[in-house]
């Protein structure tokens with residue numbers, strides 16, 4: 001405690017880290033100091049990268065939100081640094097200041113640690129990806145695909161879209177289901193918008209596209225009813241679908257090879273890789289066998305309750321969805337405020353009830369909207385498609401940028417109401 005106040009250190013300033021800083025400040029007030037560490041001074045609004053790519057807009061220009069104002073408003077000190085290690089016994093974090101090269105490792109002490117620095121998207125584990133693969137998960141890969149599509153690189157051949165196998169840890173298997181893929185909303189979204197792009201650019205339509213999954217059902221976390229309905233629509237449109245492919249073993253000039261079954265021929269191979277924890281996390285006493293942070297549904301580590309996790313870095317976050325990280329940041333804020341005596345146990349101890357909430361672009365100003373908790377044992381399975389979900393997707397991003405990530409609860413309620421009740425088919 002530098003000034004008598006407990007030091008809350010948040011690792012990562014993406015959706016989960018920003019949400020956590022804002023919620024800790026909202027619920028714990030001035031009872032704590034907050035420091036946020038991120039290697040970048042901006043938040044990349046990842047969910048809209050596919051929509052920008054297919055509209056031929058540079059996502060690096062449109063989807064980076066400078067976070068300086070957000071940290072100021074949250075009363076948080078921001079350090080642009082790369083985390084290199086955590087010592088839960090000493091309650092310290094090792095990091096490298098990033099603004100200029102040449103800085104030595106620094107050490108930061110914490111009283112509470114919120115681990116929110118996401119995962120590595122492990123394209124480097126797929127042989128042949130660098131030479132022959134395409135992706136849409138950051139601005140570099142998004143722009144590479146954009147150039148291929150809009151500058152004549154694509155010659156009109158078959159297209160394969162799908163995910164590598166996810167390796168989930170076993171420590172929280174009693175709390176959340178086991179997933180074969182980390183996040184399969186994006187492959188479904190890309191398959192739909194790619195078909196629209198093909199049609200609009202005179203290259204044909206859905207029958208050029210094969211979507212594949214390592215598991216028995218793509219996007220199974222969206223609920224069986226929703227996925228069956230989506231697959232029915234997709235097969236009527238002419239898409240090809242392959243399940244139970246296991247891991248991607250290689251990308252070649254001709255296509256993809258898998259753990260199970262025959263190779264798949266494709267000119268364009270657009271993949272989502274395995275979501276893998278940062279290498280320095282593996283072996284820490286707060287982590288599972290892969291390096292995901294083990295927590296209960298109040299987002300606290302059981303052995304080190306002063307360590308909390310939020311977003312993709314947390315073992316209980318399956319699928320890896322920003323929307324689930326958003327739900328968790330609320331819990332993180334209340335848990336720390338509870339220890340500060342600022343909120344009641346009744347308010348703070350409401351455990352995570354994960355909800356899959358996803359709006360995917362389909363091209364031509366349309367989108368699909370999914371809200372479902374059936375994978376976790378709930379009853380909700382909503383699927384809507386049309387122009388209103390698309391408007392909501394774009395409006396949500398604008399509202400996020402305008403409010404520096406502080407989407408008011410009415411914003412979410414209105415989105416749900418509009419998508420489900422008022423307009424969508």
Ligand SMILES: Cc1cc2nc3c(=O)[nH]c(=O)nc-3n(C[C@H](O)[C@H](O)[C@H](O)COP(=O)(O)OP(=O)(O)OC[C@H]3O[C@@H](n4cnc5c(N)ncnc54)[C@H](O)[C@@H]3O)c2cc1C
Nearest residue numbers: 012014015016039047082083117118311312320321322323
């Ligand atoms: C193409 C695509 C589309 C998606 N669409 C949706 C969607 O529609 N809805 C949805 O809910 N989710 C969607 N997701 C998932 C969503 O993007 C993630 O779940 C979300 O970004 C996770 O947030 P996070 O803050 O945990 O991690 P991240 O967004 O990965 O943020 C991590 C932050 O930590 C920083 N960081 C990482 N390592 C270090 C380090 N060592 N030191 C310092 N800083 C570090 C990074 O710079 C980053 O700012 C999509 C994902 C993809 C790839």
